[in-house]
Amino acid sequence: MAMVFLGCKKEDEVAVHPELRPHFESFKEEAATRGITVDFEKRPIGGELISDPERSELGWCDTENGTDQIVRINVLFWPVLTPLNQEKLVYHELGHCFLRRAHLDEKNMQGRCLSIMHSGQVCSDNYSLDTREQYLDELFLQIRRSQP
Numbered sequence: 001m002a003m004v005f006l007g008c009k010k011e012d013e014v015a016v017h018p019e020l021r022p023h024f025e026s027f028k029e030e031a032a033t034r035g036i037t038v039d040f041e042k043r044p045i046g047g048e049l050i051s052d053p054e055r056s057e058l059g060w061c062d063t064e065n066g067t068d069q070i071v072r073i074n075v076l077f078w079p080v081l082t083p084l085n086q087e088k089l090v091y092h093e094l095g096h097c098f099l100r101r102a103h104l105d106e107k108n109m110q111g112r113c114l115s116i117m118h119s120g121q122v123c124s125d126n127y128s129l130d131t132r133e134q135y136l137d138e139l140f141l142q143i144r145r146s147q148p
């Protein structure tokens, strides 16, 4: 059964929730402007808005069936985030799922996280329209500037 199902499933049918889709698209574009190819057809990643009573995080990257990767966003928090924070959250989870990055809690002199891949336990970032470019350079290219 499972084999038949997988055999019939086309890669582009991996579901991404409509509210997450624009962020998946812009992630791909931001990567492209930095010379990084993000091909969700070759490496399909799902995107879900879900409620999981076991989890209190804003989002996480899940692996199912050993390989299928899914960005899961906590539906309880999603509606109260600003569009910029929604973007940052999806990018963080795609950082895990697609870029295979781990958490990074490096800080600058002011104690700000230098990466949006921070764990949320040590420091907070300063992600805004002014600092977005630097944070995305860090996300895709791992270039860390001292003053994001």
Ligand SMILES: [Zn+2]
Pocket (backbone or CB within 6 Å): 092, 096, 103, 117, 118, 119
């Ligand atoms: Zn994380």
